[in-house]
Amino acid sequence: MQQPAGSQKKGRPTPTRKEQEAARRRPLVPDDRKAARQAQREAARRAQMETRIALETGDESRMPVRDRGPQKRFARDYVDGKWSLGEWLMLIVVAWLIASFTVTGNFQAQAVMYGVLWAVMGLVLLEAFLRSRGLKKALLARFGEIEPGTVWYGVTRQMQLRRLRMPRPQVARGEEPRR
Structure with a gap:
């Protein structure tokens, strides 16, 4: 007899709470603040440029709401x-x-x-x-x-x-x- 599609075994033991918390733990501030800030600026500049191009060409998918x-x-x-x-x-x-x-x-x-x-x-x-x-x-x-x-x-x-x-x-x- 087969098991239903959603109830198959996952093939590994459930991680303990300590292991889950350790996996989620990361620093509050990135190691390289300048690189993170620069990447954020580039992403904002890229999004602004896409919006500008959409406004000039009439592409509604990228226009402001x-x-x-x-x-x-x-x-x-x-x-x-x-x-x-x-x-x-x-x-x-x-x-x-x-x-x-x-x-x-x-x-x-x-x-x-x-x-x-x-x-x-x-x-x-x-x-x-x-x-x-x-x-x-x-x-x-x-x-x-x-x-x-x-x-x-x-x-x-x-x-x-x-x-x-x-x-x-x-x-x-x-x-x-x-x-």
């Missing part, structure tokens, strides 16, 4: 396929700052500049609101339900300069999101 998933990919493609005033907001604010330092004595010009800045900010907020509604509708049509944070992910991506977006845009302006 916040960028993974079909809904996040759809939100990226949805936003990247459209023109946006929000992505130019930072450059507009920098130009406004430079202009505000050059126009110091003319209060009427400063009032106009403030009005223009507030108008641009209002347009950016309106655009973000409208884009978030469109993204919600598109996500619901495509996936049936929306993962938490996906719409905000798309709106914040819309506010970044296209060249600085990570993960890199995978669709050209005017294109529809990929399937």
Whole structure:
């Protein structure tokens, strides 16, 4: 009569408690601290480089968790396929700052500049609101339900300069999101 598969003998005696404790015992601090620290730095640098390459190529298996998933990919493609005033907001604010330092004595010009800045900010907020509604509708049509944070992910991506977006845009302006 054969023994069941999981109940075969192990072929050696059970180690005593003293032998088990001795096998587990190792120093708290490695012998070569510098080598251990260097190996840890290299591992961290290698992981960071893999993540950077994944963000540039669109490889989702190595992306950070916040960028993974079909809904996040759809939100990226949805936003990247459209023109946006929000992505130019930072450059507009920098130009406004430079202009505000050059126009110091003319209060009427400063009032106009403030009005223009507030108008641009209002347009950016309106655009973000409208884009978030469109993204919600598109996500619901495509996936049936929306993962938490996906719409905000798309709106914040819309506010970044296209060249600085990570993960890199995978669709050209005017294109529809990929399937």
